[in-house]
Structures are given as C-alpha cells and as structure tokens.
Amino acid sequence: MTSTANQTDSDGHNSDLLSDEVFLEDIRKQMVRFATMQLSDVNQAEDAVQEALIGALKNAKSFNGRAALKTWIFAILKNKIADVLRQKQRTVNISSLQSNDNEDEDLSELFDRKGFWKVDERPIIWGNPEASMREGQFWTVFEACLEHLPPKQARVFMMREFIELDANEICATLELSTSNLHVLLHRSRLRLRECVENNWYLEGEKHAELS
Amino acid sequence: MLNCHDATRLMSEAQERQLSLMERMSLKFHMSMCSGCKNFKDQMSTLRSMSRSYMKGKDEQAGKK
Numbered sequence A: 001m002t003s004t005a006n007q008t009d010s011d012g013h014n015s016d017l018l019s020d021e022v023f024l025e026d027i028r029k030q031m032v033r034f035a036t037m038q039l040s041d042v043n044q045a046e047d048a049v050q051e052a053l054i055g056a057l058k059n060a061k062s063f064n065g066r067a068a069l070k071t072w073i074f075a076i077l078k079n080k081i082a083d084v085l086r087q088k089q090r091t092v093n094i095s096s097l098q099s100n101d102n103e104d105e106d107l108s109e110l111f112d113r114k115g116f117w118k119v120d121e122r123p124i125i126w127g128n129p130e131a132s133m134r135e136g137q138f139w140t141v142f143e144a145c146l147e148h149l150p151p152k153q154a155r156v157f158m159m160r161e162f163i164e165l166d167a168n169e170i171c172a173t174l175e176l177s178t179s180n181l182h183v184l185l186h187r188s189r190l191r192l193r194e195c196v197e198n199n200w201y202l203e204g205e206k207h208a209e210l211s
Numbered sequence B: 001m002l003n004c005h006d007a008t009r010l011m012s013e014a015q016e017r018q019l020s021l022m023e024r025m026s027l028k029f030h031m032s033m034c035s036g037c038k039n040f041k042d043q044m045s046t047l048r049s050m051s052r053s054y055m056k057g058k059d060e061q062a063g064k065k
Helices: A002-006 A015-019 A020-041 A042-062 A066-091 A127-134 A135-147 A150-159 A165-175 A178-201 A204-211 B006-011 B021-031 B036-055 B058-065
Strands: none
Touching: A015 A042, A020 A042, A020 A066, A020 A127, A020 A150, A042 A066, A066 A165, A066 B036, A127 B036, A135 A150, A135 A178, A135 B036, A150 A165, A150 A178, A150 B036, A165 A178, A178 B021, A178 B036, B006 B036, B021 B036
16 A cells, blocks of 8 residues: 555656555545535535545646645545535525534533533643644544534534634534534534543553553 | 633634633633633644644554654
C-alpha cells in the first residue's frame, strides 16, 4: 500500500493513487461516514460522495501525495454537502431541528443547581494534545465521541468545525436562530470534551507512556 | 458574577463571535478562581485543532510519526 502511495512520476503527478483500490476504498468509506453524519441520509450521502469523487478524478493529476489529494477530495465533498443541505432546507421538516427536546437535561449532570461544575465533572488539564493526535487510537475515541453526540448537536458541530461554515451560514441553512445555534454548539462542545476527557485523558497514563 | 455554565457558554460563543469587553472581563475574573473553566478554555481551541487535523485525515496523522 505504501509503495504505491509514494510513487509519483517525475512531474510529481500521482494519478496512480486513483488506481490504488485500497486507498480509494478507504477514503470512500471515510467520506460516506462523514457525509452520512452530516446529511442523516445514506442515499444522499452516497450520491454526494460519488459526485465528489468524480470531480476529484478530473483534477487529481495536479496533486502531489495522498494527504494533499485527500484534503482536496474532502474539500469538494464539503461543498457538495453544503449544496445538499441548502436544498434540504426547502424540503426537510426543519422544526425538528429547532426543538430542544431531550437535549435539556444533560447539563444538570455537569453543573450543580447554581451552575457550577460538579466536582467530578470539572475539566482537567489535557496533557500534550499534539501527542494524542499522533496516535491512531486517539482518533477512534474522537470518532466514537462524535457519533455519540445527539444528531442535531453533531450536525452543527461538524458544519462549524469540519466544514468550517460560519455561524450565519449555518443558521441560514438550518433556519436556526443565532441563539439556538449557540446553545447547540455549547452543548456539543460540553459533551464532546467530556467524552474525549473520560475516554482518553482519564484513561491517561497508559497512553502517556506510549508517547 | 458568572457561574461555570455561563462561563462555558461564553467560551463556546467566543469560537463564533467576538466577545464584548464586559464579557471578556467577567470571564477573566471567573477564570482567576476556577481551574475547571480555565481548562475548558484551553480545550475549546484544542477541539478546534483536533477537528482540523481530523479532516486532514488519519493517513497524514500516521505519516507524521
């Protein structure tokens, strides 16, 4: 796998990457998972991935190396997803996104009645995040934590942090008020950081020893 | 005075908008007494850089080793 990955011809072209089936299948899986989380619809996700890959095949020659190619393929996918989300705005029942339903109660797990951290919920110092990010196992935890977020929170978090849309764009796309968006993002961050902390940093020492 | 719930809300909002001077001052004051929220603040920017790295791909992460 790596041998194919590192082969680029003298012009720095790497169209051979696109005939590397393992690479393509791997990236396609990641794309489908990402798009499915964003769109909550497998068929739409498959379509978006398909279109993004076709777009990528046309210009792949100008990318040197798999990391650059992958970044670029995901950039195309982000745009496709943003398009689909904009179209969805007209067809989907948006009210489901606006209600806070089951997402209110979780904060009482974190804060006491006066709004201060419960003792065992207080955020700790995360030792050396850069080192964590170099460990494959960390990303499994990170991904699992994302998947455990309530769907609405996961969606706005990913639109903001992965697709890097600004707050106005997200509000317009999902027909959310700004304060609604802030609430959702606040909750998603509280949950995500808690999950990463509990499952990575409090699992602690054994990882630290590895790095 | 801010409690931790409001402080974390402001720190989250700071990822989307510029906080007012007043908001920044109350946060600063709160954080001078609250280590949990101080750690939360660092984690906000860490979560952001994690998200960026995640999007760049695990292949690349592994490659940097």
